[in-house]
Amino acid sequence: MQDLLYFSQQLINGLTIGSAYALIAIGYTMVYGIIGMINFAHGEIYMIGAYTALIAITGLTALGLAWLPLILIVALLCAMLVSSSMGWAVERVAYRPVRGRHRLIPLISAIGMSIFLQNYVHLAQGSRNIGFPALIEGGFNFSADGAFEMSLSYMQITIFITTLICMTALSLFISRSRTGRACRAVSQDIGMASLLGIDTNRIISATFIIGAALAAVAGLLLGMYYGSVDPLFGFIAGLKAFTAAVLGGIGSIPGAMLGGLILGVSESMTSGYLSGEYKDVVSFGLLILILLFKPTGLLGKPEVEKI
């Protein structure tokens, strides 16, 4: 019983982190699916989302707003707005001019953008990490007769529910709306889509905006969950989310969700049963292994090399 509770605790923690990873991974996977580049700066967009959310929460509290759901929703909207604008601007400035060139050129440009954004926040907000207030406290506790207590906090529940809402909304958007249909068309064949009258530049911008908005949601949730933010906060999370996207099969949205969950669980199992220090090693090792043995990921379509 004791062991089972411990195991379920790790599972819950893993699913919590994993669903947030999935939110970030969507940005990677959608961009890759459409223009075939790794948006290296996506982790920084997520970090900016977390900072904006924290700024909004602090500002609203200082203005005397007390009703928690309102604060959170306004902060979320602010973060999404700023991150989406950032995502749009980054695409316009750093990616659109180099689109269609050799594969490494957009990637180097993206690395440059990532360094730039990291230092932009670093210079404006300082390099020290800043505590994120725990606004949602408490939770359910389950305990057996033993000493170990399993807990499912309200924060974790919030993360699950928010992720679920975002994912459902995204799926509906992609499958039902006109823009969503255009997105799918562009990701299948960009040249053909533009022949059929789809404004591909607009669709690519839309992809960046959607990805950035979801990253901002993850930024608010994970910032609150971890309890602090700093300018380097996006780098590792971005890598993890990229791993999740690759794990699920890059270019596939359900794959990103699945990959995020698997990555989150395997990470929390490592820290629960082995050692917390090596959890990053496990996720990077996982990434290397997948790329070596199944580069298409779990749900991805095999890519045919065209001559």
Next chain:
Amino acid sequence: MAANNIRHALFCAIVTLIISFPILGLSLEAKGVNITLSGAKTSTYVAIVLAAVAVFVFQIFRDTFMGALGKLPNLNPLAGREPMEQNKRVKLESWLLTGIVVFALFWPFLVSRGSVDLATLVLIYIMLALGLNVVVGLAGLLDLGYVAFYAVGAYTFALLSQYTGISFWMALPIGALLAGLTGMILGFPVLRLRGDYLAIVTLGFGEIIRILLNNWTTLTGGPNGIGGIPEPTLFGMEFGRRVKEEGNTSFHETFGIAYSGEHKVIFLYLIALVLAVITALIIRRFMRMPVGRAWEALREDEIAARSLGLSRTAVKLSAFTIGAFFAGFAGTVFASKQGFISPESFVFLESAIILAIVVLGGMGSQLGVILAAIAVTILPELAREFSEYRMLIFGAAMVLMMVWRPQGLLPVRRVQITLNKQG
């Protein structure tokens, strides 16, 4: 059209405001457990508004502006000239390189100790950048975990000297060989991956090495690092005031000159210089050998190169191993120069800096890479008051280079033969 233009410009200006105002204009401060929000200086707000106005104006006159910019190169008198003849160019480049080396040989005796120390660091970066140039510039493999091999070289020397008391000269080949071996072992499975996947895998590998160094406390000392790494000796002569190891003599006593701390610094600088020159010469040779041609062929067109009978794995692996080898070289010198190493020196940013040097210099071009390494290391030292903006400018420079001049400042010219028309 005009209304559309203004709408777009307005939109861009608003986006500029949105992305700059919250981050720049409101700064978070932690006071105990409470976090407060404070406004920035008025000048910051003015700058934000000015930036938005600038974006607005630029977007409105975008077409005229870009058109004018397109005509600018015509003003450049050198633009339309014929490229220099191949052998003339090679000659000029080798004269220039020789000149730099001769100047570098005598230079440390004229300047202060601090500058010589900095110059040693520049030389280490030159070695690293030359090595990465083989991998990224010549073979076209984007390696984002290059710093891992640097770390292997540095830690090999540090650990061997700690446990077996090995000297610098013994550690130099061992560190480089081990780094090369690591490169080969890592390269073997990953080199069949496509370009951008390879980049991410090498990045993951670099992070794994750093995390291992950080957490394997019993061996590597974890975040505390390893200290007391010995300095190089000259034929058994030490450069300290007192001889540390039995059987050695000290440099100033042998030659009967007064002890000076500068001897050691200059000696290290000269070692780094010699090693950097050796690195450059070896790689220069490689570039002219069949294997060097094969690297470039594979970079330009993998399918064509393979159909001509090149083994993809062997060619890529050789580039990867040679790149790693020179990183190990540089790592040993670095460990010896610092006397202390910790995982802090081997973060991803370091890989990005070396990559930026290669990109700025012009991928594949040795002279360009050397000049870029000098510029990237020295400029932030010269502009100390701007040093905190260093990385910001770095990132922006990387993006701008990719947008405007992806071939780098001094791009390598291809060796080419034109066929004359047959009579």
